[in-house]
Amino acid sequence: MIRRKIEIAPGALAPAVRQIWSAAIEKLDEAEFGLTQMANAQDSIEFEQGWTRSIDCLEEFWTRFFDEGKKSFSSFQPWAGVFDAARKKDPLLIYLYQARHQSQHGRISLEYEEGSLQIAPEFNGHVRGLEIFPDGTFELDATSGHPLVREASVVFSGGNAKLPSIYNGKYKQIFNPPLEHRGQLINDVSPIQVIKLGLNYYVAILNQAIEKFGHNVLKDEDAVAK
Secondary structure (H helix, E strand, O other), X not given: OOOOOOOOOOOOOOOOOXXXXXXXXXXXXXXXXXXXXXXXXXXXXXXXXXXXXXXXXXXXXXXXXXXXXXXXXXXXXXXXXXXXXXXXXXXXXXXXXXXXXXXXXXXXXXXXXXXXXXXXXXXXXXXXXXXXXXXXXXXXXXXXXXXXXXXXXXEEEOOOEEOOOEEEOOOOEEEOOOOEEOOEEOXXXXXXXXXXXXXXXXXXXXXXXXXHOOOOOOOOHHHOOO
8 A cells, every 4th residue: 555645624724743842942933033023123013023922932931841841751840940940030031021921911011212313414505494294204405515415314313122110010019121140240231132131041941951851852953042
């Protein structure tokens, strides 16, 4: 007889076969996708979508990782418990958890620096009038002093996202942007850098777990963030 592959009927979902921690790795991949979305964002909405995706997925990774490891290996819980305890003391990881808590309640835990407008930068000529409209367009009455000088423009600069202090109303606690992670000072406390540090932390734990418990788990290093 000829061995053939089972056909999938139109509209049916083929069953997926996952190895241990595959579902957790999927969440790390999704968190990295959110990080990329933040880095490439053209406006605050795109940036916030990436931020929310990343902070949600980092916590979902830990839940999947911890629960599956606990069910699969008898010695996993005490081993992973050390990291779980560290998560509850580390300023950066605590902040990410609280930010995710805000996200779950429909709040976006980000603020923005005040931006500024540069009127006719690098323009050589006369500017007589400017009108700016709510849709982001403008009309500028300007005459160039040289035929080769480009038209006068209006450029928006600044307005970058920043981490605010998070207020947890249930416990009446305030969580300031983290200044330390794993005992080291954080030089860049931007949202993107904070997500990178959190992502790297969980990737390192996953790699340690696979080395210790998942000797039969095949993992491509490109499957998780660097």
